[in-house]
Amino acid sequence: MSTTPHSDGWPAGASSPPRRTFDVVVLRQDGPGRESYWERHRVEHEPDMNVISVLQKIAAQARTAEGKPVAPVAWECNCLEEVCGACTMVVNGRVRQACTALVDRLLAERPGEIELRPMSKFPVIRDLVVDRSRMFETLKKIQAWLPVDSYYDMGPGPRQSQESQQLAYTLSKCMTCGCCLEVCPQFLKIELAHKPGETDAAFEARQREAFRRGFLGAFAIAQIDLFNTNPIGQMNAHERLDALIAEGGVQVCGNAQNCVKVCPKQIPLTTSIARAGRAATFHVLRKWFDR
Amino acid sequence: MARRRVVVVGGGLAGLSATMKLAELGLDVDLVSLTPVRRSHSVCAQGGINSVNHLTRQLGDAEWKHFDDTVYGGDFLQHQPPVKEMTEWAPRIIDLMDRLGVTFNRTPEGFRDQRRFGGTLYARTAFAGATTGQQLLYALDEQVRRWEVAGHVRKFEFWDYLGPMLDDHGVCRGCVAQDMVTMEIRALPADALVIASGGCGLVFGRSTMSMACNGSAASRTYQAGVWYANGEFIQVHPTAIPGADKLRLMSESARGEGGRVWVPRRPQDPRPPQQIPEHERYYFLEERYPKYGNLVPRDIATREIFNVCTREGLSVEKDRLCVYLDVSHLPAELLDRKLGGILEIYEKFQGVDPRRTAMKIFPAVHYSMGGLWVDYERSGNGGLRIGSPRNHQTNIARIFAVGECDYQYHGANRLGANSLLSCIFSGLIVGPSVAAAIDAGDDRVAGSAASLAERSVYAHQSRYHALLARDRGSENPYLLHQELGKVMTRAATVVRHNDDLDRAYAEVLELEARAARCALSDTGQWTNQNVVFTRALLDMFPLAKTILKGARARDECRGAHFKPESALPEVTATDPAERLRQAQAWCDRFEANNAQWLKTTIASLSPDGEPQLTYQEVDTSIIPPRPRLYGVVGGELIEKVWNQRQTQREAAVVPG
Ligand SMILES: Cc1cc2nc3c(=O)[nH]c(=O)nc-3n(C[C@H](O)[C@H](O)[C@H](O)COP(=O)(O)OP(=O)(O)OC[C@H]3O[C@@H](n4cnc5c(N)ncnc54)[C@H](O)[C@@H]3O)c2cc1C
Ligand code: SF4
Ligand code: SF4
Ligand code: FES
Numbered sequence A: 001m002s003t004t005p006h007s008d009g010w011p012a013g014a015s016s017p018p019r020r021t022f023d024v025v026v027l028r029q030d031g032p033g034r035e036s037y038w039e040r041h042r043v044e045h046e047p048d049m050n051v052i053s054v055l056q057k058i059a060a061q062a063r064t065a066e067g068k069p070v071a072p073v074a075w076e077c078n079c080l081e082e083v084c085g086a087c088t089m090v091v092n093g094r095v096r097q098a099c100t101a102l103v104d105r106l107l108a109e110r111p112g113e114i115e116l117r118p119m120s121k122f123p124v125i126r127d128l129v130v131d132r133s134r135m136f137e138t139l140k141k142i143q144a145w146l147p148v149d150s151y152y153d154m155g156p157g158p159r160q161s162q163e164s165q166q167l168a169y170t171l172s173k174c175m176t177c178g179c180c181l182e183v184c185p186q187f188l189k190i191e192l193a194h195k196p197g198e199t200d201a202a203f204e205a206r207q208r209e210a211f212r213r214g215f216l217g218a219f220a221i222a223q224i225d226l227f228n229t230n231p232i233g234q235m236n237a238h239e240r241l242d243a244l245i246a247e248g249g250v251q252v253c254g255n256a257q258n259c260v261k262v263c264p265k266q267i268p269l270t271t272s273i274a275r276a277g278r279a280a281t282f283h284v285l286r287k288w289f290d291r
Numbered sequence B: 001m002a003r004r005r006v007v008v009v010g011g012g013l014a015g016l017s018a019t020m021k022l023a024e025l026g027l028d029v030d031l032v033s034l035t036p037v038r039r040s041h042s043v044c045a046q047g048g049i050n051s052v053n054h055l056t057r058q059l060g061d062a063e064w065k066h067f068d069d070t071v072y073g074g075d076f077l078q079h080q081p082p083v084k085e086m087t088e089w090a091p092r093i094i095d096l097m098d099r100l101g102v103t104f105n106r107t108p109e110g111f112r113d114q115r116r117f118g119g120t121l122y123a124r125t126a127f128a129g130a131t132t133g134q135q136l137l138y139a140l141d142e143q144v145r146r147w148e149v150a151g152h153v154r155k156f157e158f159w160d161y162l163g164p165m166l167d168d169h170g171v172c173r174g175c176v177a178q179d180m181v182t183m184e185i186r187a188l189p190a191d192a193l194v195i196a197s198g199g200c201g202l203v204f205g206r207s208t209m210s211m212a213c214n215g216s217a218a219s220r221t222y223q224a225g226v227w228y229a230n231g232e233f234i235q236v237h238p239t240a241i242p243g244a245d246k247l248r249l250m251s252e253s254a255r256g257e258g259g260r261v262w263v264p265r266r267p268q269d270p271r272p273p274q275q276i277p278e279h280e281r282y283y284f285l286e287e288r289y290p291k292y293g294n295l296v297p298r299d300i301a302t303r304e305i306f307n308v309c310t311r312e313g314l315s316v317e318k319d320r321l322c323v324y325l326d327v328s329h330l331p332a333e334l335l336d337r338k339l340g341g342i343l344e345i346y347e348k349f350q351g352v353d354p355r356r357t358a359m360k361i362f363p364a365v366h367y368s369m370g371g372l373w374v375d376y377e378r379s380g381n382g383g384l385r386i387g388s389p390r391n392h393q394t395n396i397a398r399i400f401a402v403g404e405c406d407y408q409y410h411g412a413n414r415l416g417a418n419s420l421l422s423c424i425f426s427g428l429i430v431g432p433s434v435a436a437a438i439d440a441g442d443d444r445v446a447g448s449a450a451s452l453a454e455r456s457v458y459a460h461q462s463r464y465h466a467l468l469a470r471d472r473g474s475e476n477p478y479l480l481h482q483e484l485g486k487v488m489t490r491a492a493t494v495v496r497h498n499d500d501l502d503r504a505y506a507e508v509l510e511l512e513a514r515a516a517r518c519a520l521s522d523t524g525q526w527t528n529q530n531v532v533f534t535r536a537l538l539d540m541f542p543l544a545k546t547i548l549k550g551a552r553a554r555d556e557c558r559g560a561h562f563k564p565e566s567a568l569p570e571v572t573a574t575d576p577a578e579r580l581r582q583a584q585a586w587c588d589r590f591e592a593n594n595a596q597w598l599k600t601t602i603a604s605l606s607p608d609g610e611p612q613l614t615y616q617e618v619d620t621s622i623i624p625p626r627p628r629l630y631g632v633v634g635g636e637l638i639e640k641v642w643n644q645r646q647t648q649r650e651a652a653v654v655p656g
Helices: A051-061 A103-109 A133-141 A162-172 A200-213 A218-228 A233-245 A258-262 A269-289 B013-024 B054-058 B063-073 B080-099 B132-149 B216-223 B284-288 B298-310 B332-350 B419-440 B449-468 B477-491 B498-515 B529-553 B576-597 B635-653
Strands: A021-029 A036-044 A088-091 A094-097 A113-117 A124-126 B005-009 B028-033 B153-157 B159-166 B172-179 B185-189 B192-195 B234-242 B247-249 B260-264 B323-326 B359-368 B399-401 B599-605 B611-617
Touching (some): A021 A051, A036 A051, A051 A113, A051 B477, A133 A218, A162 A218, A218 A269, B005 B013, B013 B028, B013 B192, B028 B159, B132 B153, B132 B419, B159 B185, B159 B449, B172 B449, B234 B298, B260 B298, B298 B359, B332 B359, B477 B529, B529 B611, B576 B635
Parallel strands (some): B028 B153, B192 B399
């Protein structure tokens, strides 16, 4: 059996010194309702680093740049391929996925230092972890699913042109990351606290209600567009249109177009918003005539 | 009748399809997942999902051939009835996903489009752009949300499953889980438990898998007494992009379209690849396999790339193993049209344009064929009896397993685009099987249900508090995890040697002992990721030991498990008589080997944490095992000899 120096699997081994370091400043918060504070960490540079590998190093070091022992910075991630949406945060002032934020590029933008902050439109759970359950609640409100009869064998779905498949695929790549909400001037943070003596269930119900009255946001409008153009989805399109014209619906959008610029999946959000706006107007009129 | 409640652990394709089907059957589901289910690892699958279809059928394809490709590809190590049933369901599953709104690519006439994948001659693979797994997962996630709104599903997202609750008769009555935000540990009582927790790539440090694929749920179920089968069968993908955090898949299509694999002849030549002249490049796959070139089968490509770096010391970089995968010689127009999507991935993560310079790639752990042992009931026609409580039930009553964490469908090696299928299939069929098991079983919890919950929660709380109390240990869990990954990667991936495996086992024991002294850097009671990680690390050791022990014991080559010491001697002679003798000997060895090793490895943990191995016969009664000869020297002759033997044998059994 070979015992060459290279036989130790394929991890990136420690290379010979000297090593470059760079600083990472993180806006930390120990829990909901707590004060946030900045903390500086120092990390050794390695080839092919992204912000995730930086956070992994910070967790392993558990020490600030000054050498003070601290709890690891909390953050969320899963796929590390920019397809699950988990790792969204504000990196050097820009909302994006940490897994595709390459260290060398960030350092070229702003030498010596990387700045990490949690998204500002969602309640912070801890450090860089925010509570995005409002987005999932919104998906319930807009009935983002196809109302099929059953999961038994009923043959294939409807035929579809390449063009409409392309459109649907584009919309359906939305990974619920929340970038489009972070930059939207109309999408405001909703953060409630437990009232004294309030049960968990009562709190959750109150929170759900607040979420449901808040602005849907660009991603949800695009999802309505997706389901309402699907031949099966069309069958209950009116219910989604009701959500579109209800409180927090498409009328809230001020058409600032920030959302479309930051969507990592290049979803044509403003096109969907325009289409939804027209459908909503039409829906209001029809409801009025049908009275 | 009281409502029946099931806990499903995991919300990837398998867990979500199980949840949706259980809800349709009128059962209530508590769905537990480390991540919001919509962010589960299944979103990573790019390639597609296999089934026979209208088009391939008219070109001679049939469910039987999909079945045959799957068992042949798996080197006959899987029980055949479940595979037969799965391939028969496959066309219906694609239809169902189509109805659920998956945006499958279309032909100009509006039919679903299909592409061809490895291990078959037919274009069986349906796909949705470059993110098929994501699209399938979203469709299932949406259906589950519908059931959630209807009040049949409760989600426990950001919860860590800690283990099953077993009553005094050893019957499962739910599980214990921990809220990873508030750190509350809670009993989730239920009539049955379905584990759908995916693969265990993190046992190897870095892999192509997501961060939630740490194997913890499977390990905790295994530690509670469920058997772990065929653990040693780990698929390694030949081409991944090495990253500091993850090894990202580079699709086979790069080679399919003309990409060439090479290393500089001068070890660690410092020049940029495009400046290394043609004669100083070693196109090792093309030189060694003139017939297949860069398109040798996955396992061979993996082994050669591994060897050229480890044994021959020709890795492109000194500190890190990698070879060049070069498409820069191909016309830009072709690259953009055919490979645009995957080249973008490289550019996005490496910051380098592969149209201009060679990519650096290396094999990476990709899939676990082994997993929790599950049962099945064979039907009269050789498939499964759907609705049998045995299907996907483990050896512990009322614990079921589905998806990548079970061992059922892929034998010794998984074919591309077959996993998404097995995940959805197993999820769908476990529904009626769970319902039947609950209806046939006894409702009464042996001992008291309340005290069971209390006891179980207490046990997990004690473990948790003991971990938190360790703020002065001397070991760092993150660094230990890296070390574990190195040991496992070196000894138990592409090429396996018994001495390496022995050494690795000793090293893993040592790491396990060190892990018992891990210090926590966070001892708080709020969103403590440090303690969750450390606990997951501790639970990797039983799986690591099982993988190593299974590999050490299995003295043969089968599918992804390659041991040079046990390789059959090839037909190398030039003299025709001698060649024939060698081919005969090869066939004898092959049969003797099957008699000894065509068996499922079944591991159970003894009380001291040592895996104990036993072996179980494999049901190969539908398609008799035959040699996989792709790339074997003298393969044509061996095949001839083998076929003659089979013909003689068949003649012998004909009566009269
Ligand atoms: C990069 C890549 C590409 C692939 N491409 C293809 C392809 O093209 N075609 C194909 O057929 N296959 C492909 N595969 C394989 C396929 O994607 C997986 O096998 C499949 O998605 C696994 O699905 P699953 O439902 O079993 O588990 P997963 O999707 O991994 O989900 C596991 C679930 O379990 C949960 N979980 C895990 N542990 C715990 C715990 N302790 N407590 C609570 N919850 C827990 C997780 O949160 C998650 O929800 C690919 C794999 C990779 C890595
Ligand atoms: S266009 Fe509408 S949704 Fe988009 S950022 Fe502006 S206000 Fe928000
Ligand atoms: S629309 Fe784009 S930015 Fe918004 S959540 Fe979806 S993927 Fe993210
Ligand atoms: S970890 Fe999934 S998008 Fe970054």
